[in-house]
Amino acid sequence: MSKQFQFKLVLLGESAVGKSSLVLRFVKDQFDDYRESTIGAAFLTQTVTLSDQTTVKFEIWDTAGQERYKSLAPMYYRNANCAVVVYDITQSASLEKARTWIRELQRQADPSIVIALCGNKLDLSARRQVTQEEAKKYADEEGLMWTETSAKTGEGVTEIFTAIAQKLPLTAPGATRAGAGRTGGPSARAGVDLNKQSTTPGQPDACNC
Amino acid sequence: MDEEYDVVVLGTGLTECILSGLLSVEGKKVLHMDRNDYYGGDSASLNLTQLYRKFRPNQTPPTELGRDRDYAVDLVPKFIIASGELTKILVHTDVTRYLEFKQIAGSFVYRDGKISKVPSTEMEAVRSPLMGLFEKRRAKKFFEFLQSWRDEDPSTHQGINLDRDSMKTVYEKFGLEPGTQDFIGHAMALYLDDDYITKPARPTYDRIILYTSSMARYGKSPYIYPLYGLGELPQSFARLSAIYGGTYMLDKPIEAIVTDDDGKFVGVTSAGETVKAKQVIGDPSYFGAGQEGGKVRVLEEGKVVRAICFLNHPIPGTEDSDSCQIIIPQNQVNRRNDIYIAMVSHTHNVCAKDIYVAIVSTIVETSTPELEIAPGLSLLGPIYDKFVDITPLYTPTSSGEADNIFITRSYDATSHFETVVEDVQDVWKRVTGKDLVLKKREVEVQG
Numbered sequence: 138m139s140k141q142f143q144f145k146l147v148l149l150g151e152s153a154v155g156k157s158s159l160v161l162r163f164v165k166d167q168f169d170d171y172r173e174s175t176i177g178a179a180f181l182t183q184t185v186t187l188s189d190q191t192t193v194k195f196e197i198w199d200t201a202g203q204e205r206y207k208s209l210a211p212m213y214y215r216n217a218n219c220a221v222v223v224y225d226i227t228q229s230a231s232l233e234k235a236r237t238w239i240r241e242l243q244r245q246a247d248p249s250i251v252i253a254l255c256g257n258k259l260d261l262s263a264r265r266q267v268t269q270e271e272a273k274k275y276a277d278e279e280g281l282m283w284t285e286t287s288a289k290t291g292e293g294v295t296e297i298f299t300a301i302a303q304k305l306p307l308t309a310p311g312a313t314r315a316g317a318g319r320t321g322g323p324s325a326r327a328g329v330d331l332n333k334q335s336t337t338p339g340q341p342d343a344c345n346c
Numbered sequence: 347m348d349e350e351y352d353v354v355v356l357g358t359g360l361t362e363c364i365l366s367g368l369l370s371v372e373g374k375k376v377l378h379m380d381r382n383d384y385y386g387g388d389s390a391s392l393n394l395t396q397l398y399r400k401f402r403p404n405q406t407p408p409t410e411l412g413r414d415r416d417y418a419v420d421l422v423p424k425f426i427i428a429s430g431e432l433t434k435i436l437v438h439t440d441v442t443r444y445l446e447f448k449q450i451a452g453s454f455v456y457r458d459g460k461i462s463k464v465p466s467t468e469m470e471a472v473r474s475p476l477m478g479l480f481e482k483r484r485a486k487k488f489f490e491f492l493q494s495w496r497d498e499d500p501s502t503h504q505g506i507n508l509d510r511d512s513m514k515t516v517y518e519k520f521g522l523e524p525g526t527q528d529f530i531g532h533a534m535a536l537y538l539d540d541d542y543i544t545k546p547a548r549p550t551y552d553r554i555i556l557y558t559s560s561m562a563r564y565g566k567s568p569y570i571y572p573l574y575g576l577g578e579l580p581q582s583f584a585r586l587s588a589i590y591g592g593t594y595m596l597d598k599p600i601e602a603i604v605t606d607d608d609g610k611f612v613g614v615t616s617a618g619e620t621v622k623a624k625q626v627i628g629d630p631s632y633f634g635a636g637q638e639g640g641k642v643r644v645l646e647e648g649k650v651v652r653a654i655c656f657l658n659h660p661i662p663g664t665e666d667s668d669s670c671q672i673i674i675p676q677n678q679v680n681r682r683n684d685i686y687i688a689m690v691s692h693t694h695n696v697c698a699k700d701i702y703v704a705i706v707s708t709i710v711e712t713s714t715p716e717l718e719i720a721p722g723l724s725l726l727g728p729i730y731d732k733f734v735d736i737t738p739l740y741t742p743t744s745s746g747e748a749d750n751i752f753i754t755r756s757y758d759a760t761s762h763f764e765t766v767v768e769d770v771q772d773v774w775k776r777v778t779g780k781d782l783v784l785k786k787r788e789v790e791v792q793g
């Protein structure tokens with residue numbers, strides 16, 4: 138029988154580094170040159186299948202801009218199994234910002250969280266400001282996964298999510314199985330599922346309007 | 347901050363966050379600010395550090411309470427009625443995807459010095475010590491009457507007109523004893539006092555039906571509760587608002603509400619800068635509540651006393667429930683208003699293992715509020731620690747339509763969120779001029 142896991146993945150990073158673009162590439166294999174800051178799409182899911190038929194479903198939380206004025210809600214980090222912290226290789230300041238987010242995650246998130254540092258916009262390497270050596274060294278020191286990607290060409294995108302998926306069940310056995318905590322699908326939840334509840338007889342179905 | 351907004355929202359309490367979320371979904375450009383560095387305002391759930399900062403600024407939490415981050419202590423004791431209005435909003439806006447709920451394990455009522463479970467099934471009702479045998483038969487007839495009532499079918503009315511006859515008339519028709527009336531009116535219809543008895547029976551009928559249908563939904567009690575505390579509710583609506591373009595700024599002291607010569611709203615000043623907007627919505631604390639001088643925009647309607655108690659054990663007599671509500675009807679303790687106990691614990695991820703957090707509350711009737719909750723405190727057994735809060739309840743002096751300043755109400759003493767939703771609906775109507783109609787949110791749209 139194949140195993141199924143579900144994980145909460147959060148994105149962090151400075152504005153315009155390409156967080157939403159990475160998700161869009163990963164989930165829909167699309168790219169948009171003139172994206173606006175994130176509106177209306179901050180919750181997506183995508184499944185990856187590993188070589189041993191294990192499937193990993195990512196429940197992906199994009200920041201929705203709440204981080205811009207240091208107003209990210211604790212809910213965002215809560216029960217996150219993994220985080221992709223993105224910087225833009227053509228902007229050295231964005232790596233500084235990524236370091237700040239990583240410190241924040243180490244302080245606020247679950248200690249077992251898997252963190253991947255991701256240098257995006259690899260297609261613009263002619264304008265590179267952040268060297269691979271610098272980023273890799275930092276990632277090694279902090280025990281983070283590290284890679285470079287281009288949401289535009291798709292290079293490295295599926296790879297980073299697959300690498301995270303491979304790392305996950307092993308680093309946090311049991312705890313991350315579908316059904317444990319909020320990362321479980323609704324049917325597997327230990328608590329009550331409001332969406333599935335039947336409405337009382339005689340009342341119109343709450344959702345059919 | 348030279349951008350102009352449609353609406354500035356002040357305070358991230360649940361009422362404000364629901365309004366902010368719904369307005370952003372409607373396409374309004376919303377700026378949402380809070381003077382605190384955390385979400386939730388008066389309806390926040392605090393970790394230990396925040397709790398101590400609020401109640402005992404000169405002390406640090408004792409280490410034996412465990413990790414700071416394991417705590418989410420509600421400031422306002424409320425539960426969600428399973429079939430109630432808040433549940434509808436949660437489902438319609440799809441914020442349920444950010445939340446996980448558990449049942450509250452039991453609902454109890456105090457009677458003649460003891461607490462008994464409010465029956466959740468017919469079996470429990472038959473065994474319940476709350477009524478004698480003959481009274482049980484009378485009560486059964488009463489509940490059958492309510493359950494079979496159809497507005498359009500006079501044969502189900504048994505001569506009663508719910509819109510004209512008082513609840514007193516209905517109780518008398520079925521010959522129910524005062525103790526049973528207490529139980530029905532307070533533990534089921536959730537009235538805080540006895541004023542309802544002389545009023546038309548319809549609202550009481552509605553409340554009992556709400557209670558019984560909520561009870562039937564999950565079985566143990568009519569209530570559900572979000573894991574990690576009630577503070578998750580405002581956060582989830584804030585996220586909804588942000589996803590639809592709402593801008594969030596915490597930790598922003600608000601210095602002034604700026605108005606023009608006619609007294610109409612212009613903008614709000616924070617850190618010396620004024621942000622302009624067409625309308626402002628905010629909780630009473632941003633509009634002079636508790637302050638001397640300035641324009642009177644809110645009035646105090648009374649006070650609530652709330653004692654947050656940490657226990658090392660479940661509440662005695664509750665079958666070791668990991669969570670419960672206990673209602674002490676006013677008649678039982680010679681008061682005008684009921685005393686409530688709301689208890690949650692580790693099961694709800696709101697405190698360390700083996701800690702139980704019970705909040706005892708009531709509407710203040712005397713000059714010694716802490717004494718008033720003594721009957722509730724005495725049911726808890728040994729109390730490890732207690733934080734007492736006496737909070738004024740504010741209500742706006744005007745609807746806001748004249749000056750574009752819309753003020754919400756304080757969180758009242760009821761044990762649930764129905765009145766919070768009423769306030770949301772009321773403010774929505776004042777702000778938009780339209781009734782709040784809930785539409786199911788569109789599926790994710792990119793870009």
Ligand SMILES: Nc1nc2c(ncn2[C@@H]2O[C@H](COP(=O)(O)OP(=O)(O)OP(=O)(O)O)[C@@H](O)[C@H]2O)c(=O)[nH]1
Nearest residue numbers: 152153154155156157158170174175258287288289
């Ligand atoms: N050349 C290039 N441009 C990219 C890449 N990824 C994103 N962009 C562009 O960078 C801009 C910002 O991308 P977003 O995905 O909106 O960035 P974000 O991090 O989600 O930004 P916020 O939502 O504001 O926090 C857009 O114009 C994208 O088209 C990439 O890999 N290469």
Ligand SMILES: [Mg+2]
Nearest residue numbers: 156157174175
């Ligand atoms: Mg984005």
